[in-house]
Amino acid sequence: MGSVLIVGATSGIARAIAVSFARRKWDLVLAGRDTADLKCLAAxxxxxxxxxxxxxAFEADAYESHHLLFEDEPWGVSLTGVIVCHGYMGSQNEAESSIKEARKVIDVNYSSYVSVLHLAASYLGERDAGFICALASVAALRGRQSNYMYGSAKAALVTFLQGLRSRMARSQVRVVTVLLGVVDTKMTYGVVRPGPLVATPERVAERVVRGIQSGRDVFYVPGFWYWIMLGIRMIPERVFKYMRL
Ligand SMILES: NC(=O)c1ccc[n+]([C@@H]2O[C@H](COP(=O)([O-])OP(=O)(O)OC[C@H]3O[C@@H](n4cnc5c(N)ncnc54)[C@H](OP(=O)(O)O)[C@@H]3O)[C@@H](O)[C@H]2O)c1
Known part of the structure; x- marks a missing residue:
């Protein structure tokens, strides 16, 4: 079928995405910090x-090494797609008083994405083919007091992807934004109570891969988050600012 580079491949959602692509017979390049773990997954x-x-190997803040992801082509063939999945929710409380924590949230969720996505755009742009996909979040769509640090980094990512998509629109390179709702992974472990709004990584992964293959630019996963966020975005700011969300 082709080969896909999955960045942040030890994430709960990325692992499931790797399975969904492998099931469709795509070759996989798995990048992440824990290469021993990734070698087990790859095998x-x-x-x-x-x-x-x-x-x-991939470390978000090792910017000088990101280009290696695109220079060392396995099997001597070009990559067909790139999916960027790493992320860090961090602590909203801590970020309010520690610029170190605030910067970590921004760097992992936004600055490192800028680096990898620009490299991906240049690599695929030269070949005039392929797709770039990044995992954003519905948290980007409204700043809430409980996680506006993370949400604002994801909002920057959403705007960046919109611009990159426009930049690449006359090429054959597609740029895909996934607006994820709540997913049951280590990121949400102990933070979110399991319930009907919390999706499994497997369900999410299938929707992401199908969404990419269907040629959509931006989509919500699961889809019902479109309606939830429509409602949340319609709440007037003068009311929203008092809501404990
Ligand atoms: N789970 C949700 O509810 C949810 C909702 C909306 C959006 N998302 C987004 O979806 C993506 C995947 O989320 P997830 O829940 O699957 O995440 P996860 O299971 O918590 O995994 C986080 C991933 O990010 C990697 N990572 C963190 N800091 C890194 C750094 N400095 N350098 C390199 N890698 C780093 C982790 O690597 P290690 O394994 O080495 O720690 C891990 O692979 C993220 O972008 C997240 O923001 C998730």
Whole structure:
């Protein structure tokens, strides 16, 4: 089918996305901090699905090394797609008094995405083919007192992707924004109570891969978050600012 680079591949959602692509016979390049863990995942996917897999080291704040993700092509063939998945929710309370924590949220969720996504755009742009996808969040769509640090970094990402999509629009490179609702991963463990609004990574991954393949630019996963966010965005600011969300 092709090969996809998954950045932040140890994330709960990224692992499930890797399975969804492997099931469709895509070769996988898995990039992340924990390369030992990724080698196990890569070996498992190769055996279970009969696809080629490779592992690359990725650290969000090691900007000078990001270009290596695109220079060291495995199997001597070009990548077809890039999905960027790493993320850090951080502590809203801590970020309010510590610029170090605030910067970490911004750097992991936004600045490092700028670096990787620009490199991906340049790489795929030269080949005039492929897709770039980034995992954003519905948290980007309204600043809430409980997580506006994370939400604002994701909002910057959403705007960046919109501009990048426009920049690439006359090429054959597609830029895809995924607006994720709440997903049951280590990011939300102990923070969100399981319930009907909390999706499994497997369900989310299938929707993400289908969304990319369907050619959509921006989509919500699960889809019902479109309606929830429509309601939340319609609340007037003079009322919203008093809401404990
Ligand atoms: N879960 C949700 O409810 C939800 C909702 C909306 C959007 N999202 C977004 O979806 C994406 C995946 O989320 P998830 O819930 O699957 O995440 P997760 O399971 O908590 O995993 C986070 C991932 O980010 C990586 N990471 C964190 N800091 C890093 C750094 N400095 N350098 C390199 N990698 C780093 C982690 O690597 P290690 O394994 O090495 O720690 C891990 O792979 C994120 O962008 C997240 O913001 C998630």
């Amino acid at each position: 498992d996917l190769a055996i279970r699905f009969g696809v080629r897999t490779a592992v690359r």
